[in-house]
Amino acid sequence: MKINFNKFLKDPLGKTEGIFCFKKALLFTLCLAASYGFSQAKIELKDAKQSFGTVNKGEVVKLDYEFTNTGNQPLVITEAEVSCSCTTVDFPKQPIAPNQSGKVVVSFDTKTVYDRQDRVVLLKSNDPKSPAKLRYKGNVHRK
Numbered sequence: 001m002k003i004n005f006n007k008f009l010k011d012p013l014g015k016t017e018g019i020f021c022f023k024k025a026l027l028f029t030l031c032l033a034a035s036y037g038f039s040q041a042k043i044e045l046k047d048a049k050q051s052f053g054t055v056n057k058g059e060v061v062k063l064d065y066e067f068t069n070t071g072n073q074p075l076v077i078t079e080a081e082v083s084c085s086c087t088t089v090d091f092p093k094q095p096i097a098p099n100q101s102g103k104v105v106v107s108f109d110t111k112t113v114y115d116r117q118d119r120v121v122l123l124k125s126n127d128p129k130s131p132a133k134l135r136y137k138g139n140v141h142r143k
Contacts, residue, residue: 041098042071043127045134052108052138061108065134069096071127080104081122081131086112089121110140 046066055061069075075096080089090105106121116139122131 039073040071040128041069041073041075041096041126042129043075043077043123043125043132044068044070045132048133049135050137052136054139054141055110056141057114057143058111059140061110061136061138063106063108063136065104065106066101067096067104067132068101069098072098073126074098075102075125075127077104077123077125079124081124083119086110087119087121089123091123104134106134106136108136114140114142 044067046068048065050063050065052061052063077091077093077096080091082089086109088107088109090107092102092104096102104123108117108119110117116137118137119135121134121136123134124131
């Protein structure tokens with residue numbers, strides 16, 4: 001279906017050019033952009049930085065990151081980007097309604113690492129400020 005916007009942008013004399021048409025088109029664009037800006041999902045993390053302390057090499061560390069959708073549209077988490085294969089992420093696959101909470105579980109397998117660890121997980125969603133950054137750190141002792 002093709003919409004002819006010219007019929008909406010005519011000046012009182014029936015013309016579709018000139019300053020009157022430009023002002024009306026600009027007003028329409030600004031209103032559309034403003035309505036989009038007020039209608040969005042927003043992820044708010046309770047504690048985006050966590051420490052797992054000191055563990056022995058070979059242990060699997062699980063960290064829970066709680067979040068709330070403080071926007072007015074459903075939040076959809078689409079992907080979690082990790083920097084190494086030692087980290088896996090479990091996140092809700094279904095949309096999170098406005099004012100509802102959820103949990104992301106990050107599992108860190110220490111069998112191939114040791115010493116000080118400082119890692120980041122990027123959580124991608126339909127939040128305009130995506131990706132959200134989850135950070136964890138700690139020490140892994142060799143056996």
